[in-house]
Amino acid sequence: MTATLSAPAPSTTRKGMLGLGLGNTLEWYDWMIFGLLSAFLGPKFFPSTEPLSATLNALAVFAVGFAVRPLGGVLLGTVADRMGRRRVTLLSVGLMALTTLIIAVTPTYESIGPWAGVILVVCRLLQGISTGIEAPLSTTYAVELNSAGREGRAAGYMSFFVNLGILLASLVSFATSWVVGGDTMQDWGWRIPFLIGAVMSVVVIYLRRALPETLHETERAENSSGAVWRGIGRNWLGLLAIVFVVGSVQAYNYAWNVGLPNLARSSFGEDPTKVFGLTTALGVVLLIGSPLTGMLADRAKLSRTFIVTRVLAVPSVFLMLLYREPGLLGFAAVLLGGSVVLALNMTLYNVVATSLMPKSSRATGVALGYGVAVALFGGTASYLMVWLQQQDITWMFPVYTAVLSVVSVVLYVAVRRRGGVFIGE
Structure with a gap:
């Protein structure tokens, strides 16, 4: 008779959730550091005499990482559905740690020529494969570790650690820039946040080694x-x-997290330390909002909370049109004005995605959909936003994002009517 796994003990669940959560923190710290420091990375890794063009080069590499996320989701998601969740989560966080360390120590274009850009692109591709499975699988894992009816809290918990990573990326960038100064930050100080991310990985890998498996042996065999x-x-x-x-x-x-800060620094010449300070404040809002949104979703019903918060995103994205000229006050108003609705939506999207696939194909299906989504719409967003501003047609970006939000609600309702929602109902 084939053995099955017993339900994890509460202490095991807590330790497992901590390992999953901190892994998300590391992944998103490393991922966002690249985006936040694009204005510094561009001139160091690519030949250019014009700051905005160099920044666009770095943002293009940032987008390249998204292009391979579907590949990472399909390859590693299939392994997670067939062989179990634990080993794949260890692989994803180890890959992110290694590539972050390589970026931190890679010589610049001035030292090794085009090879600097090649190394940067290869690292970004590997990071894309890593994050292609990390976010969807960790949320799937968290939902399966917890009892029914607590999907919102599980989502809030995981989102808290994701936002902790985003906050730490902003906070470390701010602190580094404040300590070493803008000129040193441009010269070599940008390497420090990457090195910190590599060091953080040691603790995360240790905790993830103790994760319990949630996919039973019978399920794996089938x-x-x-x-x-x-x-x-x-x-x-x-x-x-x-x-x-x-x-x-x-x-x-x-x-909000990449496009606006890079626009502020490269197009409007804002002080980088102050920009990082404001992105840190955005991170605090996201951090606090995550567990509160999760509790709200469990009380008010996940589907209802998702639909209401997604509809609120439609007017919220148009706030960016208020930032049309240099001025930190305008930047702060837009960044923080849209932060609450962003927190509501960022908390729930992964658990809603998880609810749309049955357990037997959940890791692969969610990772594939997630990877395609971030490749098409997420990874291109910051580049598209800065490029549209350069063409003086900034208004097109909020229209584009609002349409995507409306389509997401229509499709979610259609799936519910067909009985294709598997958790959180």
């Missing part, structure tokens, strides 16, 4: 690759909904 993909095929509308549920909020997220 989950051939063919069975996994047949499950995704039967739930194709759910997969399409995942793409827009994730993609719309990621366009909003990267506009």
Whole structure:
């Protein structure tokens, strides 16, 4: 008779959730550091005499990492559905740690020429594969570790640690710039935040080694690759909904966390230390909002909370049109004015995506939809936003993001009516 796994003990669950959470912190710290420091990385890794062009080069590399997320989701998600969740979470965080260390110590274009850019792109591709599975799998893992009816709290917990990583990225960038100064930050100080991320990985890998497995042996035996993909095929509308549920909020997220700060520094010449200070304040709002939103979702029902908060995102993204000229006051008003609605949406999108796939194909299906979404809509958002501003047609970006948000709600409702929502109802 095939053995099955018993339910994890409460202490094991708590330790497992901590390992999952801190892994998300590391992943998103490393991921956001690259975006936040793009204005510094561009001139160091690519030949250019004009700051905005160099920044666009770095943001293009930032977007390249998103392009391979679907590949990471498909390859590693299939492994997670067939062989278990634990080993894949260890692989993803180890890969992110290694590539972050390499970026920190890679010589600049001035020293090794085009190879500097090549190394940067390769590292970003590997980071894309890592994050292609990390966010969807960790939320799947968290939901499976917790009892039914606590999906919102699980989402809030994981989102808290994601936002902790984003906050730490801003905070470390701010502190480094404040301590070493703007000129030194441009010269070599940008390496310090990357080195800190590499050091953090040691603790995370240690904690993740103790994660319990949530995919039972019988489930693993039944989950051939063919069975996994047949499950995704039967739930194709759910997969399409995942793409827009994730993609719309990621366009909003990267506009606020990457696009606006880079616009402020490269186009409007704002003081980098003050910009990092304001992005840190944004991180605090996201951090506090995560557990509160999770508790609200469990009380008010996940589906209802998602629909209301996603509709609120439509007017919220138009706030960016208020930042049309240099001035930290305008930047702060836009960044923080849209922060509450961003926190509501960033907390719930992963658990909503998880609810749209059955357990047997959940890791692969959610990771595939997530990867396609961030490749199409998230990774291109900051570049598109800065480019549209350069063309003097900034108004197109909030229209684009608002349309994505409306489509996500329509598709989610359609899936619910077909009975394709598997948790949180």
